[in-house]
Amino acid sequence: MQKIRNFSIIAHIDHGKSTLADRLIQHAGLVNDRQFRDQILDNMDIERERGITIKSQTVVLSYKSKSGEVFDLNLIDTPGHADFSYEVSRALASCEGVLLLVDASQGVQAQTIANLYAAMEHDLTIIPVINKIDLPSADIEMVKEQIDHDLGLDSDLAVLCSSKEGTGIEDVLEAVVARIPPPAENSDKPLAALIFDAHYDPFRGTIVSCRVFDGKVRPGDLIRLMYNGAVHKVEEVGFFRLFRDPQPELSAGSVGYLIAGIKTVADVRIGDTITMDTNPVEARLPGFKDVKPVVFSSIYPISSDEYPSLVDSLEKYKLNDAALIYQKDSSAALGQGFRCGFLGLLHLEIVQERLEREFDQAIIMTAPSVQYQFKLNDGTELTVENPQYYPDPILIKNSAEPFIKATIIIPERYMGAVMKLCLERRGSNPRIAYPTTARVEITFDMPLAEVVFDFYDRLKTITQGYGSFDYELIEYRDSDLVKLDILVNGERVDALSIIVHRDRAREWGLQVCDRLKEEIPRHNFKIAIQGAIGGKIISRSTISPFRKDVTAKCYGGDITRKRKLLEKQKKGKKRMKMVGNVEIPQSAFVSVLKARDE
Amino acid sequence: MNNRQNHRKNPGLYVHVPFCRSKCLYCDFYSIASQTSIPTWLEAVQREMRLYGEDCGDEHRGKFQNFDSLYLGGGTPTILSERDLAALMESARKYFTFSPEPEITIEANPDSLSAGKLQNIRDLGINRISLGVQSLDDADLKYLGRTHSANQAVKALEMIRFSGFTNISVDLIYGLETQNLRGWRKTLDKILEFRPEHLSCYQLTFEPGTPLGKMKAAGKVRSIGDKLEAAFFIYTSRYLEREGYLHYEISNFARATELTSCHNQKYWTHTPYLGLGPSAHSFYSGTRWWNVKSVKKYCQLLAEGTPPVESSEILTEDQLDLESLYLGLRTSAGIDLNELGADPGMSGALAEMQRTGLVKISNGRIKPTRKGFLVADSLPLMFQG
Numbered sequence: 011m012q013k014i015r016n017f018s019i020i021a022h023i024d025h026g027k028s029t030l031a032d033r034l035i036q037h038a039g040l041v042n043d044r045q046f047r048d049q050i051l052d053n054m055d056i057e058r059e060r061g062i063t064i065k066s067q068t069v070v071l072s073y074k075s076k077s078g079e080v081f082d083l084n085l086i087d088t089p090g091h092a093d094f095s096y097e098v099s100r101a102l103a104s105c106e107g108v109l110l111l112v113d114a115s116q117g118v119q120a121q122t123i124a125n126l127y128a129a130m131e132h133d134l135t136i137i138p139v140i141n142k143i144d145l146p147s148a149d150i151e152m153v154k155e156q157i158d159h160d161l162g163l164d165s166d167l168a169v170l171c172s173s174k175e176g177t178g179i180e181d182v183l184e185a186v187v188a189r190i191p192p193p194a195e196n197s198d199k200p201l202a203a204l205i206f207d208a209h210y211d212p213f214r215g216t217i218v219s220c221r222v223f224d225g226k227v228r229p230g231d232l233i234r235l236m237y238n239g240a241v242h243k244v245e246e247v248g249f250f251r252l253f254r255d256p257q258p259e260l261s262a263g264s265v266g267y268l269i270a271g272i273k274t275v276a277d278v279r280i281g282d283t284i285t286m287d288t289n290p291v292e293a294r295l296p297g298f299k300d301v302k303p304v305v306f307s308s309i310y311p312i313s314s315d316e317y318p319s320l321v322d323s324l325e326k327y328k329l330n331d332a333a334l335i336y337q338k339d340s341s342a343a344l345g346q347g348f349r350c351g352f353l354g355l356l357h358l359e360i361v362q363e364r365l366e367r368e369f370d371q372a373i374i375m376t377a378p379s380v381q382y383q384f385k386l387n388d389g390t391e392l393t394v395e396n397p398q399y400y401p402d403p404i405l406i407k408n409s410a411e412p413f414i415k416a417t418i419i420i421p422e423r424y425m426g427a428v429m430k431l432c433l434e435r436r437g438s439n440p441r442i443a444y445p446t447t448a449r450v451e452i453t454f455d456m457p458l459a460e461v462v463f464d465f466y467d468r469l470k471t472i473t474q475g476y477g478s479f480d481y482e483l484i485e486y487r488d489s490d491l492v493k494l495d496i497l498v499n500g501e502r503v504d505a506l507s508i509i510v511h512r513d514r515a516r517e518w519g520l521q522v523c524d525r526l527k528e529e530i531p532r533h534n535f536k537i538a539i540q541g542a543i544g545g546k547i548i549s550r551s552t553i554s555p556f557r558k559d560v561t562a563k564c565y566g567g568d569i570t571r572k573r574k575l576l577e578k579q580k581k582g583k584k585r586m587k588m589v590g591n592v593e594i595p596q597s598a599f600v601s602v603l604k605a606r607d608e
Numbered sequence: 609m610n611n612r613q614n615h616r617k618n619p620g621l622y623v624h625v626p627f628c629r630s631k632c633l634y635c636d637f638y639s640i641a642s643q644t645s646i647p648t649w650l651e652a653v654q655r656e657m658r659l660y661g662e663d664c665g666d667e668h669r670g671k672f673q674n675f676d677s678l679y680l681g682g683g684t685p686t687i688l689s690e691r692d693l694a695a696l697m698e699s700a701r702k703y704f705t706f707s708p709e710p711e712i713t714i715e716a717n718p719d720s721l722s723a724g725k726l727q728n729i730r731d732l733g734i735n736r737i738s739l740g741v742q743s744l745d746d747a748d749l750k751y752l753g754r755t756h757s758a759n760q761a762v763k764a765l766e767m768i769r770f771s772g773f774t775n776i777s778v779d780l781i782y783g784l785e786t787q788n789l790r791g792w793r794k795t796l797d798k799i800l801e802f803r804p805e806h807l808s809c810y811q812l813t814f815e816p817g818t819p820l821g822k823m824k825a826a827g828k829v830r831s832i833g834d835k836l837e838a839a840f841f842i843y844t845s846r847y848l849e850r851e852g853y854l855h856y857e858i859s860n861f862a863r864a865t866e867l868t869s870c871h872n873q874k875y876w877t878h879t880p881y882l883g884l885g886p887s888a889h890s891f892y893s894g895t896r897w898w899n900v901k902s903v904k905k906y907c908q909l910l911a912e913g914t915p916p917v918e919s920s921e922i923l924t925e926d927q928l929d930l931e932s933l934y935l936g937l938r939t940s941a942g943i944d945l946n947e948l949g950a951d952p953g954m955s956g957a958l959a960e961m962q963r964t965g966l967v968k969i970s971n972g973r974i975k976p977t978r979k980g981f982l983v984a985d986s987l988p989l990m991f992q993g
């Protein structure tokens with residue numbers, strides 16, 4: 011049997027995980043120079059456009075060590091952004107070790123620590139790697155000190171590298187084979203394989219990513235999915251090597267994929283255990299912790315006859331994004347849809363984009379909300395994360411919203427601006443610490459609701475990208491909450507209603523009115539947009555009717571061009587929602603959520 | 609919907625002369641300000657004529673015969689020497705056949721005309737002149753980057769009339785920052801003294817990529833806004849109709865039905881047309897193709913004997929319908945009621961458009977009103993439920 015090492019690369023966002031993976035892949039000769047592109051594992055368009063990793067990616071490399079032994083290295087590149095931490099924790103369940111990357115100039119950051127804890131929870135071997143040592147601003151000594159003090163690891167064991175320039179790559183590989191233990195040899199036991207990811211392929215059915223802990227599995231085997239007992243016949247197993255590379259078998263210790271013609275998407279649960287139908291294991295593997303969504307929003311198909319296709323797409327999408335949770339919901343303006351829970355705002359944005367791109371679903375998403383608590387006069391207690399279920403205000407005795415402890419680390423020069431932002435966002439009880447000389451750590455108590463809109467974007471803007479932000483939920487606190495409705499020509503657009511603190515209602519109302527004014531195209535009548543609490547109008551804007559199109563000539567060359575424009579507009583029109591006789595484009599629903607660019 | 613039997617109608621021939629004295633700031637036609645390549649271009653056009661003309665291959669045989677219009681457009685065709693023009697006309701007659709009295713138009717600019725040249729043009733059988741005046745206010749002309757003065761334009765009109773042309777069209781542009789309604793009216797008044805048979809009045813557009821378009825993007829010039837644009841449009845339409853012109857297409861006016869541009873209507877009705885020269889478009893029975901937008905490439909390809917076509921498209925039924933719809937709704941003749949599908953959404957949309965005064969129905973046709981013309985680009989979308 012080949013010698014195997016299973017490890018993940020984990021780090022704070024942008025510390026260079028995917029770039030290190032590139033170097034390891036190139037070192038193994040898995041791609042030639044022509045096929046190669048930067049961050050090759052970031053194969054989704056959204057990842058490439060945004061320059062961040064969203065999905066964990068597995069790739070198996072062969073490596074011949076200095077001592078001449080050949081290893082199968084199973085590498086998992088993980089995302090750094092906190093919203094995708096569920097991807098990291100699932101990747102860790104199939105590894106024996108991790109490379110914990112730290113950017114030599116930025117040093118230890120919030121997600122460095124969060125990911126370190128996750129790796130410790132799985133009792134994995136941790137190899138600290140200091141990356142980007144080529145940067146002029148690299149401060150290796152500072153990072154080493156942080157590794158010792160903040161991470162509690164031995165900085166003498168840290169490997170130094172520059173993924174960009176390719177220095178130290180061999181040292182990284184040697185550390186992997188020398189320090190990370192091989193997986194346990196359990197091939198003779200009954201099959202137990204953990205499903206940690208999956209995706210749907212229209213031709214092959216569900217393709218399962220799994221880590222085999224015990225036993226082995228081959229094409230032809232009858233496997234059982236333990237969650238519902240469904241039995242399927244294995245068609246193909248193999249490794250990911252940037253493409254699917256079929257193998258005669260997957261044995262204990264390996265990470266790979268399995269295809270068994272599973273067309274019933276519901277059979278596959280991420281975290282479930284695969285075993286043999288004839289010789290099953292008794293107990294399922296531990297699986298994963300439940301996801302705890304913090305942000306909620308409803309999604310609706312743009313046209314209601316696309317609801318069944320949305321149902322189908324969500325089910326398939328969820329295979330590939332276990333962090334999404336959803337249940338049925340409905341709205342007067344938008345029809346049937348789903349209430350979804352997300353790990354954060356970026357997660358929400360990505361779900362929307364992927365549903366559109368990969369499943370061709372044109373959807374509308376409502377303003378994100380947190381979970382609010384209401385006590386009514388009759389003693390009932392309600393938890394509400396959907397403005398539709400906001401109770402009748404005269405019945406409310408008391409309302410409360412979740413608060414977080416927000417931790418912001420910034421270079422000192424931004425302190426004033428950040429303080430101001432936090433106070434605007436109802437931050438209180440500021441505490442200041444100086445973890446290193448040049449950096450300030452500010453902690454605030456803040457309502458989570460203030461963070462789910464555009465807080466992070468604003469923070470990034472005012473700190474020019476240098477601010478890092480992390481939070482933990484602390485408790486529910488009493489709060490004066492109201493429900494703000496948006497009316498378009500007098501009709502309430504229920505999908506735009508939000509629950510908000512009374513002091514912040516007017517500002518939000520103004521923002522929505524402005525945004526809608528920008529996004530709703532002019533009609534040939536006047537459109538009034540209003541924000542209202544109960545019957546009281548608190549903000550308004552109007553869209554004046556259009557009077558004149560601009561194109562005046564149309565000869566030989568113009569005809570095709572103009573038709574193409576019309577075709578595009580026609581398509582756009584299909585994506586409009588009618589509220590009364592006003593056509594509201596999907597972009598309007600999206601834009602009300604976007605950060606202001608001040 | 610159907611204009612498709614139109615492929616049996618007489619086709620139109622267009623020749624693109626891509627040379628100008630200098631580039632106007634608003635222009636997005638393909639033309640260049642250097643004239644050194646005129647001889648090679650002329651040779652190339654003659655070769656291209658041969659490709660479609662008498663000894664053409666099977667591909668185009670029988671498509672383009674009996675033209676009843678020829679349009680020398682540009683660019684500035686009158687920049688060509690008398691000899692070059694003669695050679696061009698001679699080749700056209702050599703390779704193609706024409707109906708008995710074809711409409712033959714040449715586009716001209718005021719600063720490329722002389723009495724002698726006009727005489728020559730008439731002798732070549734060219735019977736219609738389309739003169740690019742744009743404005744009779746020197747400030748407007750400067751804003752547009754025209755190389756002639758208002759005075760030169762008036763002189764040119766006098767000369768054209770004096771040479772005996774009985775079919776003159778004048779191009780004008782309105783809606784400039786430098787212009788107000790009174791100034792525009794002065795231009796119109798002066799032009800009307802010549803009683804041109806035809807007028808094209810275009811609203812200024814800022815095309816991306818043109819100098820004016822870039823100046824607008826950079827905030828150096830502005831559009832006058834849709835409120836004023838609408839006012840200019842309505843004013844022009846009313847004024848010229850009162851003066852006896854037919855407002856037969858959004859931007860076009862004619863003194864009588866028979867004086868509407870025979871050639872331009874082919875573009876709007878899916879009638880076949882053959883476009884020669886760089887960037888020219890052609891259409892035949894549902895297929896449209898267009899030439900490369902470069903004199904150099906155009907000449908190179910033809911020198912190798914290759915058709916200088918850049919690309920082509922075969923229109924689907926839906927696309928033909930959409931084009932008929934939008935092109936029809938830009939003309940006073942409108943579209944045939946029967947051409948609209950029986951979609952129930954349609955009748956609702958139609959009723960709404962009648963109610964708001966955008967179209968009226970007469971003689972079984974849906975005809976845009978003046979108010980409808982204002983939003984002609986959006987009318988087709990209103991039919992798309």
Ligand SMILES: Nc1nc2c(ncn2[C@@H]2O[C@H](COP(=O)(O)OP(=O)(O)OP(=O)(O)O)[C@@H](O)[C@H]2O)c(=O)[nH]1
Pocket residue numbers: 021022023024025026027028029030049061062063064088089090091141142143144145171172173174175
């Ligand atoms: N100078 C320098 N830049 C590096 C190095 N490694 C990565 N980078 C740059 O850092 C940026 C982020 O790199 P990625 O590899 O995408 O970072 P990541 O950790 O995978 O980011 P996420 O997946 O989004 O968490 C890119 O612009 C890389 O080119 C390095 O060693 N030196």
Ligand code: SF4
Pocket residue numbers: 627628629630631632635636637639682683684717740
């Ligand atoms: S003269 Fe006509 S074709 Fe030439 S640049 Fe001016 S507008 Fe364009």
Ligand SMILES: [Mg+2]
Pocket residue numbers: 027028029052062063087088089090
């Ligand atoms: Mg990455």
